[in-house]
Amino acid sequence: MGPLRRRAIADAGGLRSVDGTVAPAGGRPGKNSVTRVAIIGVGLIGGSLGLALREARPDIEVIGIARSEDSAAAAVKRGAVTAAGADLRLASACDLVVVATPLQEMRPVFSRLGRELPKQTLVTDVGSVKRAVLDWARELIPDAGRFLGGHPMAGKSESGLRAAEPRLFQGAPWVFTPDGDQDLGRFAPLFEIVDAVGARRVVIGPDEHDRRVALVSHLAFTLSSAYGATIKASPEWREAVRIAGPGFRDMVRLAGGDPDLYTGIARTNRAALLDAVDRLQAALSKYRRHLENDDERIWELFEEVKLAHDQWERM
Amino acid sequence: MGPLRRRAIADAGGLRSVDGTVAPAGGRPGKNSVTRVAIIGVGLIGGSLGLALREARPDIEVIGIARSEDSAAAAVKRGAVTAAGADLRLASACDLVVVATPLQEMRPVFSRLGRELPKQTLVTDVGSVKRAVLDWARELIPDAGRFLGGHPMAGKSESGLRAAEPRLFQGAPWVFTPDGDQDLGRFAPLFEIVDAVGARRVVIGPDEHDRRVALVSHLAFTLSSAYGATIKASPEWREAVRIAGPGFRDMVRLAGGDPDLYTGIARTNRAALLDAVDRLQAALSKYRRHLENDDERIWELFEEVKLAHDQWERM
Structure with missing residues (x-):
């Protein structure tokens, strides 16, 4: 010893x-x-x-x-x-x-x-x-x-x-x-x-656990990192970050986490995280489609999630 | 009067x-x-x-x-x-x-x-x-x-x-x-x-402004809302939210904002926001590809953004 x-x-x-x-x-x-x-x-x-x-x-x-x-x-x-x-x-x-x-x-x-x-x-x-x-x-x-x-x-x-x-x-x-x-x-x-x-x-159960944390945790940091990557890849990122408000800080906070930790989790919970990323891509495509068509129903998307958010706040 | x-x-x-x-x-x-x-x-x-x-x-x-x-x-x-x-x-x-x-x-x-x-x-x-x-x-x-x-x-x-x-x-x-x-x-x-x-x-300039806020603000709330929509569309959302930690709260905070405000902004800054959404989808697809191939280089993506994040923290 x-x-x-x-x-x-x-x-x-x-x-x-x-x-x-x-x-x-x-x-x-x-x-x-x-x-x-x-x-x-x-x-x-x-x-x-x-x-x-x-x-x-x-x-x-x-x-x-x-x-x-x-x-x-x-x-x-x-x-x-x-x-x-x-x-x-x-x-x-x-x-x-x-x-x-x-x-x-x-x-x-x-x-x-x-x-x-x-x-x-x-x-x-x-x-x-x-x-x-x-x-x-x-x-x-x-x-x-x-x-x-x-x-x-x-x-x-x-x-x-x-x-x-x-x-x-x-x-x-x-x-x-x-x-x-x-x-x-x-x-x-x-x-x-x-x-x-x-x-x-x-x-x-372990499988339920892995599916659920893929959504509320692993997708969250993957998305935060992908959002950060989007900013970083923009030629104007320096000027953009300089005028950024608290919303930006919220969305990139998780991207500041430990890359070893994230890599270990992402690779160990691969299947569930892949599925969660696909669901996110599908949801985002809906916003994109409404934007492209200048469809006022984009309001309904924002509104539905806002109501859900307010419910989660109380949970 | x-x-x-x-x-x-x-x-x-x-x-x-x-x-x-x-x-x-x-x-x-x-x-x-x-x-x-x-x-x-x-x-x-x-x-x-x-x-x-x-x-x-x-x-x-x-x-x-x-x-x-x-x-x-x-x-x-x-x-x-x-x-x-x-x-x-x-x-x-x-x-x-x-x-x-x-x-x-x-x-x-x-x-x-x-x-x-x-x-x-x-x-x-x-x-x-x-x-x-x-x-x-x-x-x-x-x-x-x-x-x-x-x-x-x-x-x-x-x-x-x-x-x-x-x-x-x-x-x-x-x-x-x-x-x-x-x-x-x-x-x-x-x-x-x-x-x-x-x-x-x-x-x-106004056009530079609109491009930059599309990235650091309008994309941020659109993404937060799309993330919230992903959670909400999951059959297990109630159980998932119940075990959610602070990362989840960070990522959905903006989704709790005013749908009228968001709709007004999204439709008024349509072109720049569409472009920002496309950039995000491209960035996220890179994470997805590495996940699918169980490619250890996903570490590099997390690491690069972490370094950028730490730089933004000091700006």
């Missing part, structure tokens, strides 16, 4: 919480069902989960597992975890493992976890796509029934630990996508921490 | 400022070059301009001209104007007239103003499209050289007087679009009020 970083303590030995007491790995006896959570990947989501848990449940030890010793030290310094290191084997001493790496790193992480983890350890992920992730888990993690796919619907255009914040999950849906008739009863410890950070649990 | 609404005073006679002193119609002698401004249309833009002027330049009398006596009374009550009425002839006692009606009402307003206004009265508008507005002005307002097209690049998705706010123009570009070699020297009084409300003056 590699060196373990702690707040103000460099300690390569056993898992020690910041106040110096040693928590037994098997779960502190008493009312709490979770004693030690591993978060693999301490970026925006992993870091925010750590910060939120440290605040809401100081009795739970949060072990961060980062890509490098430097990132591990940064997570400890930020207070997002009680202790951290760069060795995946640290996860084997925890009751629950949350995989919060980018999508494209999940497969190799699952493969390592499958070899290292005790059979009873619960595992979840926070990936934006669920069908592919479930397939990887089923293939690589023995007793795949202890893996439950998850997706907190919280984010911002900035990424990384620096953008992390403890309130990120407050009131946000945290979607779980059981595979077939998977037993959810054993995931009480997972739901406990999700409740603790203020998220709202939602359970849907 | 119809009845004139004032704050706490109902007065059908001459123009009286709220403190009871009578300002001469020809301009108060002294350092101020503007004494009385008429704002025709007291919605979001007209109302905000009134509120901002009342705050920054209490020495200027602001006369609101609304569609109905009720709207005039509301504008006085809100404090957006010093006095108001529903009769366009009120404008003839002012140094400067700002036409802040929806685009589709500008032509008839210009026609009336052309008949009523003294020859020296300066006229501007705040319409989102400039070529068509200049053509209407040239046709309907005698001595069209005293009409200068303008467009404050400020807005929000809510419309109407209730959404008005005095800070709306702070730091926002206020574009002026001289027609050919139009003399800007005579518009010092207009620039004075634009400076007073904190806007940043920008001068560009």
Whole structure:
């Protein structure tokens, strides 16, 4: 096991919480069902989960597992975890493992976890796509029934630990996508921490999840990026942006997100996103047709969506 | 001349400022070059301009001209104007007239103003499209050289007087679009009020303006609406919206705007908007092609726009 970083303590030995007491790995006896959570990947989501848990449940030890010793030290310094290191084997001493790496790193992480983890350890992920992730888990993690796919619907255009914040999950849906008739009863410890950070649990099938997020999330950033590309390709973009108002800012905000994240999601949820792009192209063509014909019924298009928008605002 | 609404005073006679002193119609002698401004249309833009002027330049009398006596009374009550009425002839006692009606009402307003206004009265508008507005002005307002097209690049998705706010123009570009070699020297009084409300003056040709706002504004709301239409047309929209995060909210915000406003703009700036929609469709098709081929170069598209976005953030 590699060196373990702690707040103000460099300690390569056993898992020690910041106040110096040693928590037994098997779960502190008493009312709490979770004693030690591993978060693999301490970026925006992993870091925010750590910060939120440290605040809401100081009795739970949060072990961060980062890509490098430097990132591990940064997570400890930020207070997002009680202790951290760069060795995946640290996860084997925890009751629950949350995989919060980018999508494209999940497969190799699952493969390592499958070899290292005790059979009873619960595992979840926070990936934006669920069908592919479930397939990887089923293939690589023995007793795949202890893996439950998850997706907190919280984010911002900035990424990384620096953008992390403890309130990120407050009131946000945290979607779980059981595979077939998977037993959810054993995931009480997972739901406990999700409740603790203020998220709202939602359970849907993985394919439904992927279709729906393709529409409300993956199509949104693809479109924002394509809109940005349209501006950028215009010979007058500099002058145009100079007179741009808040509407422009709204529409390009998502285009400022992490290209690695977007690429990982787009390629992993390819079929659903393609379908969503096609639907958008069809909708836009309708506006185009009315414009071309100077058809006053373009008002009806704007009006119908405005009414829907107002309804969504209240949801 | 119809009845004139004032704050706490109902007065059908001459123009009286709220403190009871009578300002001469020809301009108060002294350092101020503007004494009385008429704002025709007291919605979001007209109302905000009134509120901002009342705050920054209490020495200027602001006369609101609304569609109905009720709207005039509301504008006085809100404090957006010093006095108001529903009769366009009120404008003839002012140094400067700002036409802040929806685009589709500008032509008839210009026609009336052309008949009523003294020859020296300066006229501007705040319409989102400039070529068509200049053509209407040239046709309907005698001595069209005293009409200068303008467009404050400020807005929000809510419309109407209730959404008005005095800070709306702070730091926002206020574009002026001289027609050919139009003399800007005579518009010092207009620039004075634009400076007073904190806007940043920008001068560009009307056709350039229309092409640029088609990209950064009109395409933005058309796209937001088309995105909303895509969601709405999905059989699962209710479930999808329920798990939507902040990215979805960003992308549909503009779709909540006023359908009359959007229709007026889209039809008045038809050619430039059509061109912008075509450019967007072409950009989106590139993302689609990479998706279909599972081409990793989709990363380059996301990355290029992300870099441009970061540059725009600093502009």
